[in-house]
Amino acid sequence: xxxxVMRTSSFxxxxxxxxxxxxxxxxxxxxxxxxxxxxxxxxxxxLYLIPLGLITAxxxxxxxxxxxxxxxxxxxxxxxxxxxxxSVHRPTDVVILVIFLIVxxxxxxxxxxxxxxxxxxxxxxxxxxRLYELSTALAGLHNDHAIAQILAKQVQEVSQGEAVELSVTxxxxxxxxxxxxxxxxxxxEWVVPIEVARGVLGEIRLxxxxxxxxxxxxxxxxxxxxxxxxxxxxxxxxxxxxRARVLEESDHLKxxxxxxxxxxxxxxxxxIKAAASSLRSDDVHWDSAARPExxxxxxxxxxxxxxxxxxxxDMSRIESGVLKPKREWNILSEIVGSVLTRxxxxxxxxxxxxxxxxxxxxxxxxxxxxxxxxxxxxSNSLKYAPSNTVIRIRANIENDLVHVQxxxxxxxxxxxxxxxxxxxxxxxxxxxxxTGTGLGLSICKGIIEAHGGRLWAExxxxxxxxxxTLPLIWEGVSPPNLTMDTETx
Amino acid sequence: xxxxxxILVIDDEPQIxxxxxxxxxxxxxxxxxxxxxxxxxxxxATNEPDIIILDLGLPDMDGVEVCTRLREWTQCPIIIxxxxxxxxxxVSALDKGADDYLTKPFGIEELLAxxxxxxRHSASRQGTQSKVIQAGTLTIDLAWHIIKRGDExxxxxxxxxxxxxxxxxxxxxxxxHQSILANVWDPADANHTEYLRVYMRQLRKKLEADPERPQxxxxxxxxxxxxxxxx
Numbered sequence: 001x002x003x004x005v006m007r008t009s010s011f012x013x014x015x016x017x018x019x020x021x022x023x024x025x026x027x028x029x030x031x032x033x034x035x036x037x038x039x040x041x042x043x044x045x046x047l048y049l050i051p052l053g054l055i056t057a058x059x060x061x062x063x064x065x066x067x068x069x070x071x072x073x074x075x076x077x078x079x080x081x082x083x084x085x086x087s088v089h090r091p092t093d094v095v096i097l098v099i100f101l102i103v104x105x106x107x108x109x110x111x112x113x114x115x116x117x118x119x120x121x122x123x124x125x126x127x128x129x130r131l132y133e134l135s136t137a138l139a140g141l142h143n144d145h146a147i148a149q150i151l152a153k154q155v156q157e158v159s160q161g162e163a164v165e166l167s168v169t170x171x172x173x174x175x176x177x178x179x180x181x182x183x184x185x186x187x188x189e190w191v192v193p194i195e196v197a198r199g200v201l202g203e204i205r206l207x208x209x210x211x212x213x214x215x216x217x218x219x220x221x222x223x224x225x226x227x228x229x230x231x232x233x234x235x236x237x238x239x240x241x242x243r244a245r246v247l248e249e250s251d252h253l254k255x256x257x258x259x260x261x262x263x264x265x266x267x268x269x270x271x272i273k274a275a276a277s278s279l280r281s282d283d284v285h286w287d288s289a290a291r292p293e294x295x296x297x298x299x300x301x302x303x304x305x306x307x308x309x310x311x312x313x314d315m316s317r318i319e320s321g322v323l324k325p326k327r328e329w330n331i332l333s334e335i336v337g338s339v340l341t342r343x344x345x346x347x348x349x350x351x352x353x354x355x356x357x358x359x360x361x362x363x364x365x366x367x368x369x370x371x372x373x374x375x376x377x378x379s380n381s382l383k384y385a386p387s388n389t390v391i392r393i394r395a396n397i398e399n400d401l402v403h404v405q406x407x408x409x410x411x412x413x414x415x416x417x418x419x420x421x422x423x424x425x426x427x428x429x430x431x432x433x434x435t436g437t438g439l440g441l442s443i444c445k446g447i448i449e450a451h452g453g454r455l456w457a458e459x460x461x462x463x464x465x466x467x468x469t470l471p472l473i474w475e476g477v478s479p480p481n482l483t484m485d486t487e488t489x
Numbered sequence: 490x491x492x493x494x495x496i497l498v499i500d501d502e503p504q505i506x507x508x509x510x511x512x513x514x515x516x517x518x519x520x521x522x523x524x525x526x527x528x529x530x531x532x533x534a535t536n537e538p539d540i541i542i543l544d545l546g547l548p549d550m551d552g553v554e555v556c557t558r559l560r561e562w563t564q565c566p567i568i569i570x571x572x573x574x575x576x577x578x579x580v581s582a583l584d585k586g587a588d589d590y591l592t593k594p595f596g597i598e599e600l601l602a603x604x605x606x607x608x609r610h611s612a613s614r615q616g617t618q619s620k621v622i623q624a625g626t627l628t629i630d631l632a633w634h635i636i637k638r639g640d641e642x643x644x645x646x647x648x649x650x651x652x653x654x655x656x657x658x659x660x661x662x663x664x665x666h667q668s669i670l671a672n673v674w675d676p677a678d679a680n681h682t683e684y685l686r687v688y689m690r691q692l693r694k695k696l697e698a699d700p701e702r703p704q705x706x707x708x709x710x711x712x713x714x715x716x717x718x719x720x
Contacts (some may be wrong), residue, residue: 299596306594326711329683331690337701338708354701362683368576368711482687488644 021055021063022070029074036079041093044079045100052104053111061112068104075100127220130158134224138231142238144168148176151204151228155221161189161208168194168202168232189213192225196233204228260425260438264308268301275301311439314372315424318446325366325451329480332356332363332395332402339374347378349387356395361481363402364474369447376440377406377466385410385463401453401469409463418457444468494608495519497538499529499555500570501548505593509542512597518604526550530558538565540607543587545571545578553582560586566607570595576711583665583712590663590712605720606661622657623719624705627696629657638696648673649692652685656706660718663709689714 028051032044039047048071056064076086080093088094137150152166156178163184167175177183188205190213195201204225206213213221275294278284284291317323333356340352374393381391389409396403413421420426422445425438444466448455453470472479498509501524510520521536523529526547533541541559545552556567569582569590579590588610589603620632628637631654636643645653651673656664667679674684693700707715 302594329686331686333701334686334690334708337693337703338710340702341704341707344702362686366711371710480683482684484687484691485646485648488646 017059017063018066021059021067024051024055025067025070025074027051029071029078033078041079041096045075045096048075048100049103049107053107056108056111057115060115061108064108064112065105068101068108071104072097072101123216127216127223130154130220131223131227134227138227141231142235144170144172144232144235145174145176147228147231147235148174148202151224151231152176152178155204155206155224158220158224159206159208159213159217161206163207165205166194166202166228167205170201170236190218190221192218192221194225194229194232196229198233201229201232257424261312264438265305268305268308271301272298272305311443314443315439315446318443318450323369323446323450325369325447327364327366327451327474329362329474330365330367330370332360332404333358335365335367335370336374336393339371339378343375343378343382347382347391350382350385351388351390352378353390353392355392360395360397360402361472361479363470363472363479365451365470366447369450373444373447373468374406376444380440380466381406381408381410381464384408389463397472398469400472402472403467403469405465405467407460407463407465411464412459413457413464415459418459421457422455493517493519494539494604495521495536496540496542496604497529497532497536498522498542499524499526499547499552500542500544501525501546502544505544505570509600512600513604516601524548526552526555529555533559533563533565537563539611540604541565541567543567543569543582545569545575545582553578553585556582556585556587564611566611568600568603568607580665580667580712583663584667588662602661610659610662622660624657624660624717625698625719627705629653631658636696643695645692645695648688649695652688653692653696656714656716657718660716663713663715665713667713669713 028048032039032047036044052064052067052071055067073086076088076097077084080088080090080097082089088097134151134154137154138147141147141150148166148168152164155161155166156164163177163179163182165175165177165183165188167173184207186207188207189209190206192204192206193200194203204221206221275297279291279294284294314323333354336354336356340347340354378391378393385391385408391409392405392407394405394407422441424442445455448468448470451470453468455466455468458465458467496513496518498506498513498520500506500509500522503524506522506524510522513520521532521538523532526549529541529543529547532538543552543555547555552569552571556569559565559567566589567582567587569579569587570593571579571582571590572593583590588607591600591603620630622629622631626639628635630636634650634654636645636650636653652669655669655672666682666685670676670679670681670685674681678684689706690700693703693706696705697703705717707717709715
């Protein structure tokens with residue numbers, strides 16, 4: 001639509017330029033005609049040059065030359081005797097006429113040429129501005145989509161075409177189109193590849209039937225395309241670099257993990273190997289007191305090894321984001337209860353105090369994962385807190401959250417370590433003093449965060465408290481309120 | 490030894506096969522092993538074992554599939570063996586008719602206990618179902634609907650009683666949430682585990698000596714519940 005309006009307006013402006021030129025000449029001719037008897041022929045010729053110069057300067061070369069020829073005719077017709085004919089009698093008049101024609105055309109040419117070069121300079125300046133705008137807009141962009149969008153917008157603004165489509169190839173090819181809805185069903189008038197030294201990254205397609213795309217526009221769009229190519233290339237390099245950095249980091253983490261894991265795995269394995277091989281040899285008698293002890297060691301260490309493998313698996317699941325909680329409406333006290341039942345043998349040197357109100361609503365959690373959180377937090381407390389101390393588990397509601405605390409009377413953790421105890425394999429004490437996997441707390445943190453909650457540790461006057469909060473609202477739904485039968489048989 | 494219970498072990502790991510065969514033979518069972526699902530199905534049909542121990546991860550077919558195909562023609566107890574992190578698989582195997590499950594690695598005492606439970610249940614299926622179940626100081630008389638702790642009678646609501654009766658009648662076996670909901674409530678309620686959890690809490694408060702550390706009705710995390718009766 002836009003485009004037809006533009007065409008008509010340029011047509012009008014061009015015809016009106018000629019009309020204006022003819023009008024001016026008619027006006028000047030009229031004025032000179034009234035003064036014809038008072039003016040010398042040479043003076044008339046000179047005065048005629050004024051409108052000619054003005055016309056060429058303001059209306060362009062075409063109207064200028066046309067006016068020069070027209071003036072030549074009117075000059076001859078109205079001002080050179082015999083009047084109202086195109087014949088000339090006096091030789092001086094012939095000379096004047098010829099000189100007038102030459103001067104008029106030369107002036108038109110000169111002024112016109114100046115005009116053209118001025119217009120070219122202006123166009124170049126506009127191009128330079130466009131390019132500057134484009135490169136400023138593209139600078140610092142590291143996203144293919146954003147680059148394509150800006151490039152397509154600029155091409156569209158400059159070309160005023162019907163449609164611009166920009167397609168980008170690569171790992172995730174896509175195309176971007178302006179305007180989105182409108183797509184001409186013919187092949188584009190102009191296609192520019194977006195190229196870099198390594199190959200083609202995409203292309204710009206432009207639909208503009210008329211006015212035809214000029215060579216300077218083509219040159220400009222080619223420059224746009226190469227700017228875009230540079231930006232895309234830069235974005236890809238930046239992405240590759242950040243990928244490389246992530247890989248390097250994860251590589252580093254993996255090697256730490258491996259060395260730590262091999263230490264953790266070998267410790268129980270060495271115990272098992274030593275116990276089993278001495279049982280197999282004849283060193284240990286059938287009735288020796290060492291026998292049941294060695295057997296118990298094998299059994300315990302096998303369990304430890306199993307726990308370690310389980311923890312490693314869980315950790316890798318958490319890190320790869322596979323650990324999606326399978327949520328259900330659960331009762332917190334049931335989860336804690338089954339953990340306590342399972343841990344009753346390992347927890348018999350400590351006193352466990354549970355304070356979970358009966359009125360606590362259902363919580364939307366994965367039962368198995370929450371069991372693991374409690375198991376890990378309690379066994380951590382059992383490990384560090386001295387025997388015969390109290391481990392407290394409390395829960396209460398705070399707004400839309402359930403807040404759970406697992407407190408022990410073990411040693412405090414220096415404030416600067418409070419965050420880091422949730423890091424993998426992070427231990428404040430030397431690894432050989434406490435057995436464990438070094439993963440328990442990181443797994444807890446991973447699980448709580450996968451539930452949309454928060455886990456933190458804080459020092460208490462008499463020990464350490466693990467706190468975590470979990471949202472009570474699950475997918476916008478509040479905990480259900482169930483009615484039960486209460487009548488007994 | 491011809492009267493010894495016959496156990497079919499379907500597991501593709503030779504070490505596990507060796508260990509189970511050694512231990513169970515030592516305990517007086519007759520043991521046959523299969524390392525593939527198809528082979529296991531054939532052996533089950535020809536040997537008519539008393540118990541099948543089935544690994545869920547088999548090379549040729551899924552253990553759940555083996556379970557489904559076995560249940561098309563036999564009521565022989567099936568004990569599932571699986572690695573620890575496949576609650577969903579365990580639940581689907583149990584819902585497809587498996588009787589129990591064990592997580593690898595497992596203690597041999599555990600395995601033997603499960604085998605004993607399975608043998609008892611397959612015996613009770615053939616008629617002699619005991620109607621009085623003892624669990625610690627708790628006595629449950631399924632015929633007379635009487636529950637006692639020591640000499641003191643415990644009053645239950647209708648739903649609580651139905652729940653307890655279903656669990657106690659299947660004591661020693663793991664029952665999935667779905668099977669409990671379908672049997673005690675309605676098959677349509679099979680997804681409303683929150684009902685089950687609420688009633689379970691009530692029931693434990695009435696039955697357990699320490700409801701915070703249940704000993705009679707145990708939670709099988711992510712799977713269901715198991716009633717523990719005296720042997």
